[in-house]
Amino acid sequence: MTAKEAVPVRDGERADDDFSVIQPTGFSPVQVEDRARQLLFSPRALVIAGSMLFGLLILVYLLVARSLIFETQPADADIKVSGFAIPLGDGHLVLPGDYEYTVTATGYLPKSGKVSVSGEKNSRHAVTLERLPGHLQVVSDPPVPVRILIDGAEVDSEQGLAQNIPAGRKRITVLTDRYLPFTREVDIEGLDNTQRLQAKLRPAWASVRISSNPPGATVTVEGEVLGTTPMTAELIQGDRVVEISKPQHKTAQVPVAVTAGVDQTLTPVDLAAADGILRLASTPDGASVTVNGEFRGRTPLDVELEPGSTHQVRLFKDGYSAVERTIDIAAGVEREMTIDLSAVFGKVRITSSPANAEVYIDGRLAGSAGETFTLPARSHRIVVRKDGFEDYETTVVPSAKLEQSIRAVLLTAEQARWSQVPAEVTHGAGGRMLLMRPNARFTMGSSRREQGRRANEVMRQVALNRPFYLGTTEVTNREYRRYQRMHSSSHVNGVSLDNDNLPVVNISWADAAMFCNWLSARDGLRPVYRAEGNRIVGFDASANGYRMPTEAEWAWAARFEGGSMKKFPWGNELPVQKNSGNYADNNAAQLVPAVLRTYSDRYAATAPVASYQPNSLGVYDLGGNVSEWIHDLYTIGTGLSMRREENPVGPQDGDYHVIRGSSWRHAGLTELRLSYRDYGAEPRNDVGFRLARWVN
Template structure:
């Protein structure tokens, strides 16, 4: 509808006469000529157009394409490039993109790769091909089977041909039996070519002339028989061992150093007659055998003896009389010899304490103690046993000429255990300690009627049963400086207190406790004192480490002797005994206000530990030299109790610790007594300490 759109007619609406109505008209197709189809362009025009298009394309290609050039070794290698690539001179013309290439040449391993061609520039690549391995034919003069080594490593070869040797300069070594190695540098050209190497081999042997007396002996080297003497043998160079053997004669081995090409004649070998063999059996078995004084072994055994001479044989066994035989044998003979040994006995009397213990000899019950036993004169194990006691065991060799005795002291289990605990030990700082095993009840302190007594010396009943070690001397400056290297005990009025052998002073109780913990750790023991920030806050009564003596231990070690309590270190009365210890004597008058005018110990201040004699337990300076820090906190008791304190370790709380014993500053009656008690916490120049430890 080109003029107006058709308008639909609705029912009940009047028709519009003005509306256009399209009327159909007739259609007649055009007449086509009946002649053939006619081309728009002639073939010549089409050829011209095609050439123009191809030229345009080539122009575009030339403008867009980039050159790809491969510089190859060898130069005549073939290069192929994947995709559309136009060969142009030594290279290819390609469009930008990725291309795979392959470079190959006869005698070389082909090499492939991938290149990326950008639109910015041409691309040039260098490719060096690896030559194929070569082959080497080794020809030897003379012709012998060979092994071939290349640079020291053997390669597979067959009839002298070694295949697939990488190209390059190689060290070729030719090995063969009985000839010296041949070695030469060879340039292997590779390219799958076979080269020839001629090797002139030099002999690796020498002629060795061998003779023997008698002749006809068999000659062998390394198990290979070469012939019989006299013989000239070709031996390969090196250290050779030549065996020369002949029936009924001893085989001789001769070391022969052989140098290639150097012939030699060996000295004639004299072959001695072969040994004879003596098959020896003893009754009882196990007898030792000597031949002409030389030990050979124990029967039963075969004994080799030189033939045609006499030999002295001796047989001996513990508990039996020795037997001697003289024998001779012929070369190659085998003879039997049976030897009967006669037992020899000795008497041993065995007693025991307590009596009537059982006696076991070599593990068998033999009787009871108090009897005499007749035993073979060899080593026996004696065990003496009684219920409630540990076994006693020893070994003894009875003698037929002397009656012997064994006395067995039987120990209870407790006694046996203590016998294994050392009575003396040395701690890690170098001081000695003695084992104390108290089992005592005693009264610590002093009576109110005792002259010089102080109020803090309250009587206390003590039961001391726990064993312990205690130092024989006070800790010295040398020992303490192993813990604190820079410690100085200083001096007093110009008198040094700092020499190595003097007791350490000017240390607090806390310092002494920390030394004990250090010593425990050094010796692998459990520390006694519990610390926080370098201060002692408690102790472990079950620990086996080092500590200071408890007051009860110190009082027992210093005073208790045969059930009584000693008053002074030297006895029970004044005056001070000669050389009793280091006190405030006449030589200390310039240092201390009060001195013992009639006593001189030759030390104005501290003395080297152990300068004076020990007490009854072997402990030094329990009185005098320096007073001693004690493990216990300080307190004053309320009076004597009817109940004994068992192994006391002091109160749980307190500000001070006990100090026991007199020092080099003391001359008064009060201080010289062994019951004298002092207290403190801080360092003093007359207070040191000694170490102790419990035995668990």
């Protein structure tokens, strides 16, 4: 602010004209804030502030950061850590987080990885570097090309240098021709370093002195010609064959066992004169040749013959006369000989039944049956053929000295098929079975007027034509015990029923059926009886396995003879004939209440199977010994029906099964008859069974 200078006024004077009024002037106060700001943002202030902030950050970093220490192998490895990491002594100071690292060292493969650092504690991380492969320089003495094996596997090498071998202890094998293998254990240090291995090789050969009589023979070993005798050859160790050959002499082959470093001299080899060669041919070709009785082959043939000897040469061929020659041949000489063989013929007469069949010889139609054919004396295939019949085939070798005859019995297709079915078989438990081919119509049961008849013997008309096998005897204890090893047929008042060759008894019908199924499975057949546990619930009439005979089969086998039905096992009249079966005789008087006083079968109870005469079919004990379980369920008809039953097998389900035939307990007229029927389900000491099976 500005002001005019003040003029003093004297007392009493007016100052109106000269007097100036004092005017206020503008005032600007001092700017204190601007100066303070200038001081705050001055360079010095900024430096101080920056230093303080940096110090604060360092303090915070030191408080938060953690130590990351790498323990490396080798210890002097270089370590690089990604991100902000402060090297500190043996480690790095880092903030918590994930870091990538790389560890390197001379002679080692670099290794990289990731490591996590937590905020709670310092972190240690071990890193072991893998040494770089090493190299091996093999120096052999003597200096020869070598092959190098490491731990048994061959590796690539050049001038004895094998490269890039993993570090560690290795088994080094050095191989070369004509020297023994050299083997050493070597510690490969790796680190891309090359190590040297001095291999002193030992020879793998030995010197062998070879001579011959006469000398000058060529010596060959494994196809390589080594020289002529006498000579010394270096042979590689092992089993060798030295071949010594000379023109006009036989070649000798001498086996030699060579041991490295062990020299030897072979015994002089005497070379025999070479065989002569007989080039032998015949017309026709294929004649067999023997020399002095020794077979040599078939023409055309080169035969070696020892010189200085006489040889018997024989040629023979089916259908031709044999030819013999005496041959003498010089050493090393080749001689050719061709011999013509003369054909020889014989007569064969061929007949047939039925007549007028066609005859084919060696596949060609030759004529009709009833003719005599002249054929070369060699083997011929004969086929006799007629429409409606199977071919008859055979072979024949005609003879010039004797006329031969062939009779061809021609079979229909059915006859031929049955000719392939065995008439007798043996089942897996050891019993025999015969083939039965019934083609019969008959009446089962008995007339009401027949003495001894029971009400259940109702007459039934039956047609039986399905073939089957039937056991010649009842199943024995020995056979049954192959299925149930501990089975016992027991005894009667001390008389044993349990001997091996006695019929098995004291078994139920279900026991017998289960035995049949077991035997079917054993022999690879389809079981007949359907079982649920130990219970039989039905049967399969199409199966080919073992079973008990049907009632119709049993009645046919026991009674049908000459077109009529027998009454008793021995015929149609009483008394019981001698040796006709095992019944209740005097021997059984202590066991049963009624016996046949005038008959003796030699046994008190059961007899060994097949002890008496078989019937006309070859079947034993269909009457006597033991009664037999039958396949069929027990039923009683209402009388003779006009309907004929064909191959009846009975119903599928029921409580009781038929029992047929008399036993050792029976002496009465009722039971001795073959039409006698009984029934049951539970075991008895006089009831067994026999086997049957259908032929499908």
